[in-house]
Amino acid sequence: xxxxxxxxxxxxxxxxxxxxxxxxxxxxxxxxxxxxxxxxxxxxxxxxxxxxxxxxxxxxxxxxxxxxxxxxxxxxxxxxxxxxxxxxxxxxxxxxxxxxxxxxxxxxxxxxxxxxxxxxxxxxxxxxxxxxxxxxxxxxxxxxxxxxxxxxxxxxxxxxxxxxxxxxxxxxxxxxxxxxxxxxxxxxxxxxxxxxxxxxxxxxxxxxxxxxxxxxxxxxxxxxxxxxxxxxxxxxxxxxxxxxxxxxxxxxxxxxxxxxxxxxxxxxxxxxxxxxxxxxxxxxxxxxxxxxxxxxxxxxxxxxxxxxxxxxxxxxxx
Ligand code: MTE
Numbered sequence: 001x002x003x004x005x006x007x008x009x010x011x012x013x014x015x016x017x018x019x020x021x022x023x024x025x026x027x028x029x030x031x032x033x034x035x036x037x038x039x040x041x042x043x044x045x046x047x048x049x050x051x052x053x054x055x056x057x058x059x060x061x062x063x064x065x066x067x068x069x070x071x072x073x074x075x076x077x078x079x080x081x082x083x084x085x086x087x088x089x090x091x092x093x094x095x096x097x098x099x100x101x102x103x104x105x106x107x108x109x110x111x112x113x114x115x116x117x118x119x120x121x122x123x124x125x126x127x128x129x130x131x132x133x134x135x136x137x138x139x140x141x142x143x144x145x146x147x148x149x150x151x152x153x154x155x156x157x158x159x160x161x162x163x164x165x166x167x168x169x170x171x172x173x174x175x176x177x178x179x180x181x182x183x184x185x186x187x188x189x190x191x192x193x194x195x196x197x198x199x200x201x202x203x204x205x206x207x208x209x210x211x212x213x214x215x216x217x218x219x220x221x222x223x224x225x226x227x228x229x230x231x232x233x234x235x236x237x238x239x240x241x242x243x244x245x246x247x248x249x250x251x252x253x254x255x256x257x258x259x260x261x262x263x264x265x266x267x268x269x270x271x272x273x274x275x276x277x278x279x280x281x282x283x284x285x286x287x288x289x290x291x292x293x294x295x296x297x298x299x300x301x302x303x304x305x306x307x308x309x310x311x312x313x314x315x316x317x318x
Contacts, residue, residue, distance in 0.1 A: 112246035113167035150212035171252035196252030270299035
């Protein structure tokens with residue numbers, strides 16, 4: 001991935017192997033160009049509308065502790081400026097390309113080190129009590145949004161499958177359907193997209209399995225029908241269109257860490273004091289705003305999550 005301003009990018013470090021070197025070039029070029037196009041033409045003028053709007057949820061619980069207290073970005077912004085490399089490396093093309101994803105029927109396998117493994121259907125997923133949560137969302141590329149998600153705590157699902165005492169991590173995997181998604185070679189990262197959390201991070205009350213936004217079921221470009229949202233971590237941890245959730249005793253591999261290990265660590269907590277090797281993380285551009293804002297420690301969720309990392313050197317565990 002890349003910073004929004006290409007001039008900030010310093011020469012590629014020598015540690016990148018040839019494949020990653022090519023990948024990094026693809027990201028730098030595509031994101032810089034799409035960023036410029038996005039700024040020139042507001043997305044509402046180019047929005048490729050899906051044939052049918054996603055179905056609306058009924059009444060949603062809104063707990064005060066999960067409302068960011070900031071104005072959410074528009075539905076148009078949130079659904080037309082996306083990272084979903086399986087469909088395109090162009091942020092503005094994802095909304096159109098992702099419509100090819102078939103999300104019903106869907107199933108999510110939940111297993112590994114658990115007492116009661118299960119496979120969830122789409123209906124099982126929607127049967128969890130859904131709530132609305134307004135979270136800040138900060139991409140590692142230094143842009144941000146405020147998003148009114150719909151979903152339920154990952155902890156609610158994990159309680160059902162009962163992790164065993166050996167389980168220490170949770171591994172996630174995105175669907176990989178070659179009939180509608182591009183190859184790893186074209187995207188520059190390995191598929192299926194994989195992510196992971198430590199078990200205590202996964203059980204944290206802020207960690208959400210999101211099934212929608214703006215009161216409607218999840219648009220395909222945002223990771224339908226179910227994705228992770230971990231608001232204190234960079235956006236790439238929030239894996240989309242999940243088909244597998246496995247409890248394990250080993251730190252699971254993660255897609256961006258495999259692609260560029262020195263640039264993207266397992267933890268990837270939002271941290272203005274630890275720069276990306278190629279750009280600063282001190283500030284961010286809120287989509288829709290002209291000037292940059294200060295990036296907040298743990299994306300503003302420090303009070304809630306700092307205890308998870310007590311005693312850890314956050315420069316080392318980036
Ligand atoms: N999940 C999958 N499967 N594939 C992706 O390319 N991109 C990540 C994350 N989850 C990605 C993914 C990145 S880099 C970001 S910033 C967010 O999704 C973007 O989410 P959004 O498009 O809903 O804003």
